[in-house]
Amino acid sequence: MAAIETIVAKLKDHIGKDVVIKGWLYNRRSKGKIHFLQVRDGSGIVQGVMSISDVPEEVFSLADRITQESSIIITGAVKEDKRAPGGVELHLKDLKLAAMSEEYPLGKKDHGADFLLNNRHLWLRSKKQHAIMRVRHAVVKAIRDYFDERDYTLIDTPIFTPAACEGTTTLFEVGYFGDKAYLTQSGQLYGEAAAMAHGKIYCFGPTFRAEKSKTRRHLTEFWMVEPEIAFIDLDGIMDIAEEFVEYIVHRTIETRRAELEMIERDISKLEAVRRPFPRMTYTEAVEKINSLGTEIKWGEDFGAPQETALGNACDKPVMVHHWPSGTKAFYMKRDPNDERLALGVDVIAPEGYGEIIGGAQREDDYETLKKRIEEHNLPVKSFEWYLDLRRYGSVPHGGFGLGVERTVAWICGVEHLRETIPFPRMLYRIYP
RNA sequence: UCCUCGGUAGCUCAAUGGCAGAGCGAGCGGCUGUUAACCGCUAGGUUGUAGGUUCGAGUCCUACCCGGGGAGCCA
Numbered sequence A: 001m002a003a004i005e006t007i008v009a010k011l012k013d014h015i016g017k018d019v020v021i022k023g024w025l026y027n028r029r030s031k032g033k034i035h036f037l038q039v040r041d042g043s044g045i046v047q048g049v050m051s052i053s054d055v056p057e058e059v060f061s062l063a064d065r066i067t068q069e070s071s072i073i074i075t076g077a078v079k080e081d082k083r084a085p086g087g088v089e090l091h092l093k094d095l096k097l098a099a100m101s102e103e104y105p106l107g108k109k110d111h112g113a114d115f116l117l118n119n120r121h122l123w124l125r126s127k128k129q130h131a132i133m134r135v136r137h138a139v140v141k142a143i144r145d146y147f148d149e150r151d152y153t154l155i156d157t158p159i160f161t162p163a164a165c166e167g168t169t170t171l172f173e174v175g176y177f178g179d180k181a182y183l184t185q186s187g188q189l190y191g192e193a194a195a196m197a198h199g200k201i202y203c204f205g206p207t208f209r210a211e212k213s214k215t216r217r218h219l220t221e222f223w224m225v226e227p228e229i230a231f232i233d234l235d236g237i238m239d240i241a242e243e244f245v246e247y248i249v250h251r252t253i254e255t256r257r258a259e260l261e262m263i264e265r266d267i268s269k270l271e272a273v274r275r276p277f278p279r280m281t282y283t284e285a286v287e288k289i290n291s292l293g294t295e296i297k298w299g300e301d302f303g304a305p306q307e308t309a310l311g312n313a314c315d316k317p318v319m320v321h322h323w324p325s326g327t328k329a330f331y332m333k334r335d336p337n338d339e340r341l342a343l344g345v346d347v348i349a350p351e352g353y354g355e356i357i358g359g360a361q362r363e364d365d366y367e368t369l370k371k372r373i374e375e376h377n378l379p380v381k382s383f384e385w386y387l388d389l390r391r392y393g394s395v396p397h398g399g400f401g402l403g404v405e406r407t408v409a410w411i412c413g414v415e416h417l418r419e420t421i422p423f424p425r426m427l428y429r430i431y432p
Numbered sequence B: 001u002c003c004u005c006g007g008u009a010g011c012u013c014a015a016u017g018g019c020a021g022a023g024c025g026a027g028c029g030g031c032u033g034u035u036a037a038c039c040g041c042u043a044g045g046u047u048g049u050a051g052g053u054u055c056g057a058g059u060c061c062u063a064c065c066c067g068g069g070g071a072g073c074c075a
Helices: A008-014 A057-065 A111-120 A129-147 A188-198 A236-253 A259-260 A267-271 A282-291 A305-311 A366-375 A380-391 A403-413
Strands: A017-032 A034-040 A046-051 A073-082 A088-099 A173-176 A178-183 A200-208 A221-231 A280-281 A319-325 A340-349 A353-363 A397-403
Touching: A008 A017, A008 A046, A008 A073, A017 A088, A034 A057, A034 A073, A034 A088, A046 A057, A046 A073, A057 A088, A057 A236, A057 A340, A088 A380, A129 A200, A129 A221, A129 A236, A129 A259, A129 A403, A188 A200, A188 A380, A188 A397, A221 A236, A221 A403, A236 A259, A236 A319, A236 A340, A236 A353, A236 A397, A236 A403, A259 A267, A280 A282, A282 A305, A282 A319, A305 A319, A305 A340, A305 A353, A340 A380, A340 A397, A340 A403, A353 A403, A366 A380, A397 A403
Parallel strands: A046 A088, A280 A319
Antiparallel strands: A017 A034, A017 A073, A034 A046, A073 A088, A173 A178, A200 A221, A221 A397, A319 A340, A340 A353, A353 A397
């Protein structure tokens, strides 16, 4: 009977049969006349048991010599065994070496952040990082499925942009054939144009912020998904944001429970994320935060301590709306009942993960928007195309942006955003 | 940019101003059910850099470099 080539994740379908697995040696525990080889293949880790009596002498001695992370091809019979991590193990009949690994830098014990980041290309192989990347994939897929199932059109917005939309200090400037261009910090303005063409759209891609932020909640390159919808008001936007976040969390629990358990996430906290989410106006939120013992004056934007205090006070994401206009961008529509307020909403994640969504109803009146651009000292000429959207069939519209890394960090319960993206770009760190 | 903590073996960390050490990893040997296996042995150091104080500095002082965490700003 020829051995079947398969992957570790599917071993339970082959109990009693001979299989071939291609992978890397994760760890070895040898006991004289028996070797226990932990082999990872990307889909999982399986223990291969090699007894000296079952294999030729040269195979047994090869198993004794191979180093951690050497690439190997193993053949063996699949056996259920309670003693094996994962429930099944392989009784090895053959072992072939693809390439012997040099001394592997990452050991079994803890490492520091600097060392791990310098070895990010190898760190990705470790169990926790592997699990986080799979959760990230599930989150991204949930995001796409949510919009695709609801008749949104995916619109890819440009990464090179001609001018600043929210001030130049936080933009990366690049040369562009003798001219200047900037890396995008949001696809929103282009998304608005696309929404006037398609009704409901989303853009999804990397965004760049040149903020000199050196905290666990910041990256200079991060991914953001931004839906934009025509004929909608702030309440409608909040309804969508709420349903969207609930959908992402529960789809991820469904498809990645094993990974969340592996990284020891308290899944019950995620299961509690069900609509409706608490909604409060900015003014109500300020009162609440002050009553919780964290100080804030009306008119100030929330800092990390305020977000954390508010987020910790609830076991669901909190939606804060009707912000003082001074804290928000020029394109947000003002509250018709109170000019001091902007029709914006922030969604703050529980457990101190901070703002995961920022959204708003956009200003749809031509004259008002033009006035705002001038008030913000932005070059009106650069925004003529954007003003055109108000000249030619303007409608109430809006949307929001969700930060993928902050969402993944929250769902995984990991401290630092650097672990939620394969190759993090951070202040003063762009290797590997 | 500011505040704060740190930099000692490949990695993680110890060392009252007085002989620079352990665990892991590596090498060698032992062990037929190990779970970050275990046991024995071996190798491995310009203590971030430059200066200073001192009989004597990893330890105290000054400057600089690098990194972590945080503030501001934000997803």
